Amino acid sequence: MGEIIKGKPVADAISEVLTAEVNDLKGKGITPKLAIVRVGAKGSDIAYEKGALKRCSSIGIETEVKEYPEDIAQDAFIEELKKINQDKTVNGILIFRPFPKQLDEEVIKYVIAAEKDVDCFSPINVAKLMEGDKTGFAPCTPTAVIEILKHYNVNMKGANAAVIGRSMVVGKPVSMLLLNENATVTICHSRTKNMPEVTSKADILVVGVGKAKMVTADYVKEGAVVIDVGINVDEQGNLCGDVDTEACVGKASMITPVPAGVGSVTTSILAKHVVAACKMQNNL
Numbered sequence: 187m188g189e190i191i192k193g194k195p196v197a198d199a200i201s202e203v204l205t206a207e208v209n210d211l212k213g214k215g216i217t218p219k220l221a222i223v224r225v226g227a228k229g230s231d232i233a234y235e236k237g238a239l240k241r242c243s244s245i246g247i248e249t250e251v252k253e254y255p256e257d258i259a260q261d262a263f264i265e266e267l268k269k270i271n272q273d274k275t276v277n278g279i280l281i282f283r284p285f286p287k288q289l290d291e292e293v294i295k296y297v298i299a300a301e302k303d304v305d306c307f308s309p310i311n312v313a314k315l316m317e318g319d320k321t322g323f324a325p326c327t328p329t330a331v332i333e334i335l336k337h338y339n340v341n342m343k344g345a346n347a348a349v350i351g352r353s354m355v356v357g358k359p360v361s362m363l364l365l366n367e368n369a370t371v372t373i374c375h376s377r378t379k380n381m382p383e384v385t386s387k388a389d390i391l392v393v394g395v396g397k398a399k400m401v402t403a404d405y406v407k408e409g410a411v412v413i414d415v416g417i418n419v420d421e422q423g424n425l426c427g428d429v430d431t432e433a434c435v436g437k438a439s440m441i442t443p444v445p446a447g448v449g450s451v452t453t454s455i456l457a458k459h460v461v462a463a464c465k466m467q468n469n470l
């Protein structure tokens with residue numbers, strides 16, 4: 187029987203270090219601050235926002251939510267974003283995506299200041315991720331996956347890793363981070379043939395597809411480590427992942443649950459990035 191590996195111990199360990207760091211900064215008269223930029227009021231944005239606000243406040247990071255109407259014009263939105271870029275009290279900016287259709291992500295991603303871009307929206311940070319340049323910010327959720335693997339002492343070097351999903355939020359960046367850790371990475375997506383055959387060769391399986399309980403035991407190698415990034419709502423209205431946890435826990439050696447898995451670590455990585463941005467901006 188595999189072990190259910192929870193996110194909370196990982197999140198708590200990160201938070202403890204950050205709380206001490208923020209106290210130090212406050213002693214120097216510096217308080218890190220995160221600005222959250224939300225257009226409209228989508229349920230999944232609000233869920234992330236609530237978790238982020240709670241996490242930041244417990245660590246001592248200041249927050250400000252910038253909420254804009256669902257129908258804000260692109261020019262007006264860009265003006266607002268430029269103001270936040272210039273606001274010296276703000277160290278980190280998180281912008282919820284995807285946007286409503288009148289806002290063009292391909293234009294706006296060039297506006298956010300790279301040094302405040304704590305969730306890898308700017309092409310500068312995307313490039314740094316590709317290059318393995320650690321001065322940039324990788325996106326929070328993929329970074330949370332790596333932190334969980336490290337926390338539970340999972341060997342990535344030389345391991346066969348399979349990732350299901352290739353979005354810029356989860357699949358592609360987590361694949362790059364696994365590669366940076368010297369794993370041999372296979373990326374699966376909607377056109378992949380015989381997916382269970384591919385994924386059942388992996389020592390580490392990371393799943394971010396957005397399809398409730400899609401991954402069943404036949405996708406999983408005996409003894410593999412399974413990281414479930416999905417956040418879905420099932421027929422009963424409960425949160426569930428992209429992996430059928432009950433069906434896979436017998437075959438995996440370790441498996442993350444949903445809720446209380448990757449999602450709970452994401453917010454502490456966000457906080458970590460805000461503190462790092464604050465230190466860099468203060469030349470510390």
Ligand SMILES: NC(=O)C1=CN([C@@H]2O[C@H](COP(=O)(O)OP(=O)(O)OC[C@H]3O[C@@H](n4cnc5c(N)ncnc54)[C@H](OP(=O)(O)O)[C@@H]3O)[C@@H](O)[C@H]2O)C=CC1
Binds near residue numbers: 351394395
């Ligand atoms: N824990 C957290 O903090 C976070 C969790 N999430 C969750 O992660 C999941 C993925 O999110 P995101 O990446 O944004 O989703 P997207 O919808 O942007 O991407 C889904 C990816 O999965 C692939 N895919 C879809 N269906 C299949 C299928 N049947 N077989 C194989 N591949 C498939 C798609 O392939 P193709 O490219 O070919 O279309 C695509 O690459 C969601 O459940 C989301 O809620 C997201 C962000 C944060």
Ligand SMILES: Nc1nc(=O)c2c([nH]1)NC[C@@H]1CN(c3ccc(C(=O)N[C@@H](CCC(=O)O)C(=O)O)cc3)C=[N+]21
Binds near residue numbers: 230449452453
């Ligand atoms: N730029 C950007 N980056 C994102 O990562 C991003 C985004 N935009 N837009 C919205 C989606 C959705 N998303 C969620 C994250 C956590 C919970 C969540 O429920 N978190 C709980 C824990 C859930 C659990 O325990 O697994 C919490 O933080 O307390 C929900 C949704 C991130 N997203």
